[in-house]
Amino acid sequence: MPTDGFTxxxxxxxxxxxxNVADDVHQLLTYHFMVNxxxxxxxxxxxxxxxxxxxxxxxxxxAGHTMSVMAFPGATAAxxxxxxxxxxxxxxxxxxxxxxxxxxxxxxxPSARDSAVIGTVQAAGLAAGFLFLSLYNGILxxxxxxxxxxxxxxxxxxxxxxxxxxxxxxxxxxVLARPLFFASVDPEMAAAAGVPVRxxxxxxxLLLGLAVAATSQITGILLVFTLLVAPAxxxxxxxxxxxxxxxxxxxxxxxxxxxxxxxxxxxxxxxGFFLTMxxxxxxxxxxxxxxxxxxxxxxxxxxxxxxxxxxxx
Amino acid sequence: xxxxxxxxxxxxxxxxxxxxxxxxxxxxxxxxxxxxxxxxSHVAFTGALAGAVAGVDERIGLFAATVGVGVAIGALRLGSxxxxxxxxxxxxxVLGVGLFFLTRLATGAGGSGVQAAHTLFGSIxxxxxxxxxxxxxxxxxxIVLILAGARPLLFASLDPEVAGARGVPVxxxxxxxxxxxxxxxxxxxxxxxxxLLLGLLAAPAGAAxxxxxxxxxxxxxxAGFALAAMWAGLVxxxxxxxxxxxxxxxxxxxxxxxxxxxxxxxxxGRWRRSPPIEVETGSRP
Numbered sequence: 001m002p003t004d005g006f007t008x009x010x011x012x013x014x015x016x017x018x019x020n021v022a023d024d025v026h027q028l029l030t031y032h033f034m035v036n037x038x039x040x041x042x043x044x045x046x047x048x049x050x051x052x053x054x055x056x057x058x059x060x061x062x063a064g065h066t067m068s069v070m071a072f073p074g075a076t077a078a079x080x081x082x083x084x085x086x087x088x089x090x091x092x093x094x095x096x097x098x099x100x101x102x103x104x105x106x107x108x109x110p111s112a113r114d115s116a117v118i119g120t121v122q123a124a125g126l127a128a129g130f131l132f133l134s135l136y137n138g139i140l141x142x143x144x145x146x147x148x149x150x151x152x153x154x155x156x157x158x159x160x161x162x163x164x165x166x167x168x169x170x171x172x173x174x175v176l177a178r179p180l181f182f183a184s185v186d187p188e189m190a191a192a193a194g195v196p197v198r199x200x201x202x203x204x205x206l207l208l209g210l211a212v213a214a215t216s217q218i219t220g221i222l223l224v225f226t227l228l229v230a231p232a233x234x235x236x237x238x239x240x241x242x243x244x245x246x247x248x249x250x251x252x253x254x255x256x257x258x259x260x261x262x263x264x265x266x267x268x269x270x271x272g273f274f275l276t277m278x279x280x281x282x283x284x285x286x287x288x289x290x291x292x293x294x295x296x297x298x299x300x301x302x303x304x305x306x307x308x309x310x311x312x313x
Numbered sequence: 314x315x316x317x318x319x320x321x322x323x324x325x326x327x328x329x330x331x332x333x334x335x336x337x338x339x340x341x342x343x344x345x346x347x348x349x350x351x352x353x354s355h356v357a358f359t360g361a362l363a364g365a366v367a368g369v370d371e372r373i374g375l376f377a378a379t380v381g382v383g384v385a386i387g388a389l390r391l392g393s394x395x396x397x398x399x400x401x402x403x404x405x406x407v408l409g410v411g412l413f414f415l416t417r418l419a420t421g422a423g424g425s426g427v428q429a430a431h432t433l434f435g436s437i438x439x440x441x442x443x444x445x446x447x448x449x450x451x452x453x454x455x456i457v458l459i460l461a462g463a464r465p466l467l468f469a470s471l472d473p474e475v476a477g478a479r480g481v482p483v484x485x486x487x488x489x490x491x492x493x494x495x496x497x498x499x500x501x502x503x504x505x506x507x508x509l510l511l512g513l514l515a516a517p518a519g520a521a522x523x524x525x526x527x528x529x530x531x532x533x534x535x536a537g538f539a540l541a542a543m544w545a546g547l548v549x550x551x552x553x554x555x556x557x558x559x560x561x562x563x564x565x566x567x568x569x570x571x572x573x574x575x576x577x578x579x580x581x582g583r584w585r586r587s588p589p590i591e592v593e594t595g596s597r598p
Contacts, residue, residue: 056398059397059398061348061397061398061400061401062347062348062351062397062401064401065348065351065401069508115342115345115346115347115348115515116342116347116515116516116518116519116522116570117519118347119347119350119351119511119512119514119515119516119519120512120515120516120519120566120567120570122351122511122512123509123511123512123513123515123516123563123566123567124512124563124564124567126508126509126511126512126563127509127512127559127560127562127563127564127567128560128564130434130506130508130509130557130559130560131556131557131560131564134555134556134557134560135555147433148412148415222355222408222412223405223408223409223412225401225405225408226405226406226408226409229398229401229402229405230402230405230406233398233399233401233402236398268416269413269416270412270416272409272412273409273412273413273416275409276405276406276408276409276410276412277406277409279402279405279406280402280403280405280406280409283402
C-alpha cells in the first residue's frame, strides 16, 4: 500500500507485463504472498458472491452495507483490546445483526422506520470505530489499509481461517437455501407455509456478517460491499433463473477478484481500486447489453416479440 | 470553552448544520431514502478527494459531487427501495474511484492518510472563521428553502399519487429535495465527516418518527434532537480530549434514538394515538 512506502509492484521487484500470458501468470505465482493473496481472493469471492446473491434478491443492500461497515468498529476495538482482529469483526457484526433483527428491520419490510434503524446502527458503528481508533492512537497508515484493504500481508493462518469460514458459511447457506429463497421471494406465502421468516432474516444477517468479516480483512471495510453487490446485481439482471444466476454470480466474483489482483500486481494502484472498476464494468456491460437487446427486439415485427427476461436490478 | 475561537466556530457551523440535517433528515426518513443518503455520504468522500487532487478547494469537489449525484438519483427515480441495488452498485464504484484519488494524493504529496481521515471523519474543531461562516450561511439557506417547501413536500412524501393529482409537482420536488440533501451532505462532511453524516440525517429523524406520527411536530422534534446531539457532542468532546467530536456527536444522536425507541415501546399507546407513519416509499404499484 502506498502509505507503507511501497506497492505490490515494488515488493515483487518491479514485475513487467509481457505479451506472453503464461509468462505473466508464472510471474504472479512466483511469490508466496501473491499465491496467498490469490487463494484468499478466491475464497472471499466465493463466499461474498453466495451471500451477496441472497442480499440482492432480498433487496437488503442497505442492511448489507451496514453489516460490512461493522468490521470497522470490530477491527479497531480488537486493536484497542489487544486481541486478534477476527474476534472483533465477528463480535461487532453479530451485535449489528442482533440490533437490526431485534427491531424487525431484518425481514426487509418497506416501512420508513426500518431504514432509519439501519442507518442509526451504521452511524453508531462508525462513530464507535472512530472513537476506538482515537483511543488506540493508531497510526493513520493503518487506517487506510483497514478501510481499503491490503493483499500484501495475507498470512497462511489467515488463509486457513478464511477457508474454514468459507466452507462453514457455504454449508449453512446450502442448508438454508430453500426456505431462505422462499422467504426472500414471497415472505407472506412463506410465513403462511410455516417458514420462520423473521428468524431466517436474522440468521441471514448473521451469515452475511460472518462473510463480510472474513472478506473485509482482504478487501478492506469500504470495498467489501463491491464484491457483495455488483456480481449479484449483474447476474440477476441477466437471468431470472435462480440456479443459473447464482452460478453466474460466483463466476463474475471470481473473475473480478482474479483480474483485480492480477492487474494490481503489475500496477501502482491498489487492488481494491481494480476490483471495484472491474465489478462495475461488468454490471455496466450487462445493463448496456440488455438495453441494446431490448432495442433490437422492439425493431422486430410484433408477432415475433417475446417478453424480456424478468430482471431484478 | 467559548473563549476559544475554534470552539465558537465549531458551535456556529455545527448548530446550523445540525438544524438543517435534522429538518432534511425527517423527510429523508419519511421518504425512505436513507440509503440514498448513505450513498451521498460516500460520494462526498470521493468528491473531496477529487477536489484535493485537482488542487482546488475541497468544498468545490464536495458540493459538485454530492449535488450532482443527488440530482441524478432524483431524476432517475432511484430513491425508492426497489432500486437500492443500483444505488449500491454505483456507490461501491464511486468508493473505488475515491481510492484512486487517494492513491494519487499519496504519490503526489504524502499524508494521504491524514487527508482520508479528515474527509471520512470530519474535523469540526479545525474550521476557520471563514469556513464556519460559509457553512452556517449555506445551512441557513437550506433551512429557509426546506421550510418554504415543507408543506408540498410533506404532501408529496406521504401520498405522492394524490399530491400529483392535486397539481403538486411531485417529481420536481423530489429532485430538488435530493439536491438539498446533496448540499447538506457536503456541509456535514466538513463537520462530522463523510462516513458519519448518515447518523445526523437518520438518527434524530428516526427518533422523532418513533415518538410522534404528527408530521409538523416530528419535523420540529427532529431538528431539536439534531441540535441537542450536536451541542452535547461538542461539549463532551471538548471536555474529554481523547473523544473525537464526530464520535461524540453521533454517539449523542444514537443515544437520543435509543431513548426515543424505549419511550415509544414503554409508553406505547400514550405516545402513539394515531398509527405510526408507514409510507410505501415512493415505489409505484
